[in-house]
Amino acid sequence: MRFCRSISSLAVGAVQKEVDVVDAFCASGIRGIRYAKENSNVDSITFLDLEASAIKAAEKNSRSNGLGAEFKQGNISRLAFECATDFLEIDPFGTPSPYLVDGFRFFNPKKTAYLSVTATDVAVLCGAKTAPCLKNYHSKPLNNGFTHETGLRILIKRIAEVAAEFNMGIEPLVSFSDRHYLKTIMKATRGADLAFQSMKSLGHLHYCSKCGFRGHGRFPEPACRNCGHENDYAGPLWLGELHQKQFIESMGRLNQERQYSDKSEISGFLSLLENETGFPPYYYNVHQLSRFLGKGRIPKLGTIVERLDSKGYRTVRTHFSSTSIKTPAPYSEILEALEWKS
Ligand SMILES: C[S@@+](CC[C@H](N)C(=O)[O-])C[C@H]1O[C@@H](n2cnc3c(N)ncnc32)[C@H](O)[C@@H]1O
Numbered sequence: 642m643r644f645c646r647s648i649s650s651l652a653v654g655a656v657q658k659e660v661d662v663v664d665a666f667c668a669s670g671i672r673g674i675r676y677a678k679e680n681s682n683v684d685s686i687t688f689l690d691l692e693a694s695a696i697k698a699a700e701k702n703s704r705s706n707g708l709g710a711e712f713k714q715g716n717i718s719r720l721a722f723e724c725a726t727d728f729l730e731i732d733p734f735g736t737p738s739p740y741l742v743d744g745f746r747f748f749n750p751k752k753t754a755y756l757s758v759t760a761t762d763v764a765v766l767c768g769a770k771t772a773p774c775l776k777n778y779h780s781k782p783l784n785n786g787f788t789h790e791t792g793l794r795i796l797i798k799r800i801a802e803v804a805a806e807f808n809m810g811i812e813p814l815v816s817f818s819d820r821h822y823l824k825t826i827m828k829a830t831r832g833a834d835l836a837f838q839s840m841k842s843l844g845h846l847h848y849c850s851k852c853g854f855r856g857h858g859r860f861p862e863p864a865c866r867n868c869g870h871e872n873d874y875a876g877p878l879w880l881g882e883l884h885q886k887q888f889i890e891s892m893g894r895l896n897q898e899r900q901y902s903d904k905s906e907i908s909g910f911l912s913l914l915e916n917e918t919g920f921p922p923y924y925y926n927v928h929q930l931s932r933f934l935g936k937g938r939i940p941k942l943g944t945i946v947e948r949l950d951s952k953g954y955r956t957v958r959t960h961f962s963s964t965s966i967k968t969p970a971p972y973s974e975i976l977e978a979l980e981w982k983s
């Protein structure tokens with residue numbers, strides 16, 4: 642999880658205000674220790690964990706890193722009534738869903754706060770089976786060529802719902818899928834109107850398994866606009882932005898100043914994220930699309946991007962998949978670009 646912790650630590654620094662951090666689910670404490678040591682805007686750090694052995698390890702590791710910190714052993718559901726924070730880290734095993742209500746209690750006196758959530762139940766969010774996702778996230782997933790973005794948007798939706806119950810609106814600052822986990826770091830701001838605005842950013846995706854056409858809206862469309870076949874759907878899910886561009890730019894600047902061993906990988910990754918803002922809430926996997934076209938030979942991704950760009954449709958690569966693009970181009974244009982011989 643080093644890469645995940647590096648990205649998250651850059652996000653803590655990019656908050657650009659003094660923060661009291663709570664690393665709930667701290668285990669060895671490595672995440673919170675990095676946040677505090679790497680970011681001068683961390684005023685204080687508190688480590689929480691259910692296990693006495695974890696708190697003991699976090700204490701030892703903090704001491705050997707010369708870090709002053711607070712330590713609390715116990716269940717987050719109890720500790721939520723004892724601590725307040727501006728930046729909360731929720732990093733359990735599996736789904737974070739049962740801990741979200743507890744999480745928002747930590748923000749109770751605050752007007753704005755930052756929440757960082759990791760979900761390792763990717764198979765649930767990405768729809769290998771529908772029932773666990775309906776149970777844990779109250780949404781229907783879709784297991785198709787753009788499933789990772791759908792899963793991430795379902796996770797954010799679940800957080801937005803809980804935030805709204807606490808009268809807070811959310812703004813995702815950076816959100817991503819990497820290997821076996823999905824992650825989102827967001828700003829939550831108190832206000833009934835803001836909470837309602839977040840609810841208005843929820844909706845559905847519809848998808849035709851016969852021709853690959855996809856779309857989004859408040860409600861799913863029952864029939865495919867391209868071929869008339871019955872649509873499948875996912876949702877409700879978050880249809881707003883996954884990231885805030887200026888926030889990612891700040892993270893990028895901080896990355897340049899730091900000596901992370903994976904600095905260049907992080908830099909490339911942040912550029913992909915930054916470019917994803919302003920696009921529809923799904924991507925196109927060109928390998929999967931070429932199967933719909935019955936094509937053996939697929940043009941290079943760069944060629945497809947150029948072809949769509951030259952027709953006036955801004956097209957970018959996505960961090961979700963190295964064989965996929967994001968574009969507002971009509972489906973017919975995307976398929977035509979795939980047919981194009983380079
Ligand atoms: C995935 S690990 C955390 C990893 C750590 N954040 C890191 O970056 O290395 C999850 C931790 O959550 C703790 N935990 C599980 N349920 C908990 C609960 N209800 N309240 C507090 N801690 C809990 C476990 O003891 C475990 O140490």
Ligand SMILES: [Zn+2]
Nearest residue numbers: 849852865868
């Ligand atoms: Zn269709």
